[in-house]
Each structure stands twice: as structure tokens, then as C-alpha cells.
Amino acid sequence: MLDGLNPPQQEAVVHGDGPVLVVAGAGSGKTRVLTRRIAYLINVLHRPAWTILAVTFTNKAAGEMRERVLSLAGEDAKEVALGTFHSVCLRILRRERSRAGRPNFTIYDPSDQQNVMKQALLTAQIRDPRMTPGVTLSLVSKLKNELIRPQAYVPASYTDELVGKVYPVYQELLRKNNAYDFDDLLSETVELFKAEPEVLERYADRYSHVLVDEYQDTNHAQYVLVTMLASKHRNLFVVGDADQAIYGWRGADIRNILDFERQFPDARIITLDQNYRSTQNILDAAHAVISVNTKRPEKKLWTDKDAGPLIRAFEARNEQEEAQFVAREIRRLVHRGTAEPRSCAVMYRTNAQSRSIEDAFIHEGVPYRIVGSTRFYERREVKDVLSYLRWLANPEDGVSLTRIINVPPRKIGDTSQKALNDWADINGIGLWESVQRASEVESVGPAARKALAGAAELFHELRSYATSHTAPETLEYVLGRTGYLKWLETEDDGRTRVENVEELMTVAQDFQDLPPEESLRSMLERVALVADADQIDESGGAATLMTMHLAKGLEFDVVFLVGMEDNVFPHSRSIQDPDQLEEERRLCYVGITRSKRVLYLTYAMSRRLMGRTERNAPSRFLVNIPEELFTPDSNKPRQGSNLDGGTGWGWNRWSSDEIEPARAPVPRITESTFATGDKVYHKIFGVGTVVATELSGGDEEVSVAFAAKGQMVTKRLSVLYSGLEHA
Numbered sequence: 001m002l003d004g005l006n007p008p009q010q011e012a013v014v015h016g017d018g019p020v021l022v023v024a025g026a027g028s029g030k031t032r033v034l035t036r037r038i039a040y041l042i043n044v045l046h047r048p049a050w051t052i053l054a055v056t057f058t059n060k061a062a063g064e065m066r067e068r069v070l071s072l073a074g075e076d077a078k079e080v081a082l083g084t085f086h087s088v089c090l091r092i093l094r095r096e097r098s099r100a101g102r103p104n105f106t107i108y109d110p111s112d113q114q115n116v117m118k119q120a121l122l123t124a125q126i127r128d129p130r131m132t133p134g135v136t137l138s139l140v141s142k143l144k145n146e147l148i149r150p151q152a153y154v155p156a157s158y159t160d161e162l163v164g165k166v167y168p169v170y171q172e173l174l175r176k177n178n179a180y181d182f183d184d185l186l187s188e189t190v191e192l193f194k195a196e197p198e199v200l201e202r203y204a205d206r207y208s209h210v211l212v213d214e215y216q217d218t219n220h221a222q223y224v225l226v227t228m229l230a231s232k233h234r235n236l237f238v239v240g241d242a243d244q245a246i247y248g249w250r251g252a253d254i255r256n257i258l259d260f261e262r263q264f265p266d267a268r269i270i271t272l273d274q275n276y277r278s279t280q281n282i283l284d285a286a287h288a289v290i291s292v293n294t295k296r297p298e299k300k301l302w303t304d305k306d307a308g309p310l311i312r313a314f315e316a317r318n319e320q321e322e323a324q325f326v327a328r329e330i331r332r333l334v335h336r337g338t339a340e341p342r343s344c345a346v347m348y349r350t351n352a353q354s355r356s357i358e359d360a361f362i363h364e365g366v367p368y369r370i371v372g373s374t375r376f377y378e379r380r381e382v383k384d385v386l387s388y389l390r391w392l393a394n395p396e397d398g399v400s401l402t403r404i405i406n407v408p409p410r411k412i413g414d415t416s417q418k419a420l421n422d423w424a425d426i427n428g429i430g431l432w433e434s435v436q437r438a439s440e441v442e443s444v445g446p447a448a449r450k451a452l453a454g455a456a457e458l459f460h461e462l463r464s465y466a467t468s469h470t471a472p473e474t475l476e477y478v479l480g481r482t483g484y485l486k487w488l489e490t491e492d493d494g495r496t497r498v499e500n501v502e503e504l505m506t507v508a509q510d511f512q513d514l515p516p517e518e519s520l521r522s523m524l525e526r527v528a529l530v531a532d533a534d535q536i537d538e539s540g541g542a543a544t545l546m547t548m549h550l551a552k553g554l555e556f557d558v559v560f561l562v563g564m565e566d567n568v569f570p571h572s573r574s575i576q577d578p579d580q581l582e583e584e585r586r587l588c589y590v591g592i593t594r595s596k597r598v599l600y601l602t603y604a605m606s607r608r609l610m611g612r613t614e615r616n617a618p619s620r621f622l623v624n625i626p627e628e629l630f631t632p633d634s635n636k637p638r639q640g641s642n643l644d645g646g647t648g649w650g651w652n653r654w655s656s657d658e659i660e661p662a663r664a665p666v667p668r669i670t671e672s673t674f675a676t677g678d679k680v681y682h683k684i685f686g687v688g689t690v691v692a693t694e695l696s697g698g699d700e701e702v703s704v705a706f707a708a709k710g711q712m713v714t715k716r717l718s719v720l721y722s723g724l725e726h727a
Contacts, residue, residue, distance in 0.1 A: 105179055179397060226238075322562055326357060385504055416445070564603040672700060680704055
């Protein structure tokens, strides 16, 4: 268990009892330490696995930790309570459902929360245009993260007063629908512990060791939760890095890690400063950026690897030229055999920056995938089917029922649905009961009553089936009995939509072996807790585009940080706020340390973003990096750009013939890849049929018929650059 560990790592793993803070720098092997620590507790200190609780932030990280622990400690480790904060709280609320007061509850995802908040704003009669559902949800989320209940909230401004009006209404709507949002999973668990001391005593007694990953990202609710659970045995083992605290905007409190010694005066502090990921040049650049921050314990990462390639800074005239440079540079690296597309990542501060990069990648024929765009589970057809399944698991879920009551179309229009909702509110009942009693609703016409009677009969039948069948059986039955798939085939892009629904069956198959009463519920819980970062497929053959916030925990051979300009990165909202500026600097540190070997930093003289053209100075973060860490051909900011301690550089203007760097010859196609009649897939146009193909000048040009808005459109595509593949 100690093989291959450096001395600080070993010290952390073999620690006995008492609180510990492991300050784990980027790429310093924190997952290795956590997993070896758990295995050491089980196999050497002989702690029963079921008394160990380990929490992290993503399902992906939890899954990786579980696999490693099982390989180290054997089958006994299956009993370790290991998961995300939300999944751990979900298990507690399920076990204590009689005390928590919400049995068989649904977990609402962000789009469902938006729908509920929209209804809450209408009910609370709040008409301020600034109080959109998204903005209001964000404000309510902050209150929940701070464990402030609606009845305890004291407004301090006009906006606060509006939040104070809508917050209790929103919570009541969740209760009425027998649902929780994500923040509730944490806050309601803490509230349960406060209201039921004997429940807390049981869990605090059970978990003799509590381990927390990414402690710098915990919010107040998570801090209170873990300190409650560790209150009896005081064996709290937290791993984190203040330099990587980048989620303050969503409630994370960096003080949790900075004040750990004050909160636990007897804590042991162990620093992991040897990096196993990046070259020394990259680490030195990262340190030059982060060392300007004042709210951090001093540490400097080092590696026993070589210095590695120098960093390249590139100045473009505008965002199009910047994107063109990135696309062509990736293509050059790939053609030279020095990198694969999947080992390259382009990272930006805001999602809006991806548009010009996507355009360039499409034009240059560079395959790519975007992390953080429309998630699989947010696609319309997937949401429809999941709403059926969620309603079957919880008939009180009015939000899901509203979505599916007329999908596929059943002649139940918006007017009838509004009448049902109003009647339900007046009579203090749920939407499902009002559907069953539609004949009593005077404002619903005869045709709609007949349609509602048919829908009620169908939904009763679906419910009856679901109670005695597993998730995949229920899903297949719902799709067939409702005619959803046949209806979907008539929609635009129906083939792709049907394939997405069929992919959901793959998810359901994982729960085939569970008893019927557990199968569907377990599937829905897994889906509800999936995050963007969990959906990153690092095995594909495409470059990755993502925001720097989503890059946390990942690593790539080649990294491009684009948009390195003041007011872009750092973001304009942070420039005048010292705390926010420090978080922006930490975000830059995270972005730089995602690179294992090759790093590009790009900026533009002018940038059109969200409809405005701006000319900003090169980023102060870029200027902080010493000149000797850059390649001689880097395009560097002018003297005087050193806004907070940078060295300042001379001006190096590139010429237009440098826009396309020299690259190895492009591979030639000498034999046809496709034949007439082949089904093919294109990332923009979808699935099509080859109608003609021709070899020309070392490339293959293929004419493909695609369906678009009910019509067939023929596109002529280059096989070499279009990313076309067999369907």
C-alpha cells in the first residue's frame, strides 16, 4: 500500500487518528493518497469498511476511487460509503424518509427547477424583469448553501425582499410535488440532523473515519455536514488545495480550507508539492500566476521530469484568427504525429467563446467535442421519456406530468391544462388527482374531458405495469404503449432522436437485476446526479472544447488557453473585486496545470463577443509569466502591460505568412472509403446516404443526401477534413 509513494504521501496514508489536512497541489497524487488511505484503514488498521465514509464532488471521481480501493483492499471495500455529497445525502434521506417527511421523492434537475420557479414567481406576483427564474434560483441556491431557511431569512435590500417572497412559495411547490432540488439534498439532510439528534448520533457513531476530496470546493452546508458526521470520532481527513478553489460563484467557501487549522488546532498539516503530471516549465508558469494571490498557504510545485517545451504565446488580430491558429496548430501537431486529437484541449473563460472556435474547427476539418453543451439527459426526447419514468415513480410529480400529459399529442391543449392546474390549486389537490377528476372541472370542454379520461386510463395502466417490472421492462412498455417512438419518427431529425431514446435503454439495462421496487428508482437517481464532468469521454478521437471550470480534475498532453485578455480572462466582473480577481487567478492556475507537456496561451487585439467589439490589454495573468518560459517566436504583450507585478515584455509582431504554420504533408486518400448507398454520419448534418463518391487530388469527395426539415439536401464533403464516418 505504500509502494511508489513519496514521503509526504506515505505520512498521510499511515496517519492514525485525529484531524488531517492534506494540502495537495495540482497533479500531486491526491487520489492515490485517498485510496491508499482507505485501503490502509481497512487492511492495516482493521477498521470495518462500513464505518468509513468518503465523499467527493463528481460521480466520475467517486467511481475511479471505488475501483482503486477495491483493487487495493479487496471485496471488503465494497461496504465503504463512497460517493458524491449529493448521493450520500440522497441515501440518508431515503433511509430516513419517514422522519424526513418526503417518501418516494423526485429530484428535480435544473430545467425542472426553472419551471417550478417560473410558477413560484407568478404565484408570488413578482413582475420585476430582473428576477428571471434563473437569477432567482441562483439567489435561492445561495441561501440554501448557507443553510438559511425561508422563515429565517432577513432581507437587506429590495432584491432580497423579492427573494424573501418567492423562496417560501418555491419550497412549498417542491413539497407539493414531493420533490427536492439538488441544494435540498444537502440542506434537508443537515436540517434532519438538527431536528433529530438521535439520527445524527447514529450516523456520527457509525462513521469512525470521514474523508473528503476537493475540500476547497465545499460550501457552508457541506462543511456543516462533514463536521456533524465527524463530530464523535473526530477522524476528519480532508484533501484539497486553496490554489484550486474556483467555485466561489456557486457557493464554495475557500475559508473552509484556509481556516482548517483554526477550526481543528490539533490537526496535522501535510503538503504534497511534488507534481507527477506537468513539466517544470508549466509548473513555473503556473506558480508565477498564482503567487500574486495573498489568500493562500505558500507552496511551489516541483517535478523530477525534464523542463519540457517552452510555452508559446500567440497574438491574433481578432477571435477568428485566434481560432484559426488553434485549429491549424492542432492539425499540424496531429499530422506530425506529435499529438492525437483526443490529447488536445481548448479551454476558455465563457461558453460564448466557443462559437468562433467551432467555426474554425469545422472549416479546418478538425474533429471536436464540446463539454458543457446540451447534455444527453437535457435533450427534449430524453427529457420526455424520463418524465414518464419519474411520474411513474412519483405520481405527485406535477412538473413531469405537465410535460407528458399531451406528449405524444392527445388533444389536451394548454387551455385545458391551465384549467386543471387552477382547479387543483383551488381544491388543494395535486395535478394527477385533477386529471382523474377532470369531469368535475367545468371549464374543461367535452372533447378535452374525453381525452383526459383516456390519458388517465393509460397512465393507470402504465403505473400498474411499473410496480411489478424492472426499469428496462418499464421503459420498453412505456415507449410501445404510448406510441412515443412512432410519433418521434415523424419529427425533424427523428432518426437521431429515436437513437437517443434507444440509448436510454442502455442506461436502464444496468438496473435489470434489481427488484422492481428498486430498479426504476435507482435508475432515476443515477440520472439525476449526473454532472457535465461525468460525461467527458476521454477515449474518443476528437479534441475537447470546454470552459476552464469544467476542466478541473482533467489532464491533456496539449492545452490551449484562449482569450487571454483583461475583461475576458480575468472576467470584467472581477477586475474591481480583489476576492473575485484572486479566484480568477486560481482559475488560470487550474487551466495551466491541466497541461502535461505543451501549453499555448492566445489573445486577440480585438474581439467580438456577445455582439460587442472590444479591444482589451493582454491578460495580466499572461504578463505575470517570466519571458524566459516562452518560445522565441511567441508574440508578446508590449512594455507596460504588467498590471500587477509582471515583468513587462518587448513587442513582437508576427507577419501574415505566419498565420498558417508549416506542417507535415497532409495524408492522401488513394482508395475510396465510402460507396454509393452507404449510411454515414456527420457531426453537423447528422445521418445521411451516400449518393456519389469521387477520388480527386489525394482526397475523396462524397455527395451525401441529408434530411433537413422534411426535405432531402445534398452536401458535397471532403472525407479528409469533414469528419465523415460510417453510421
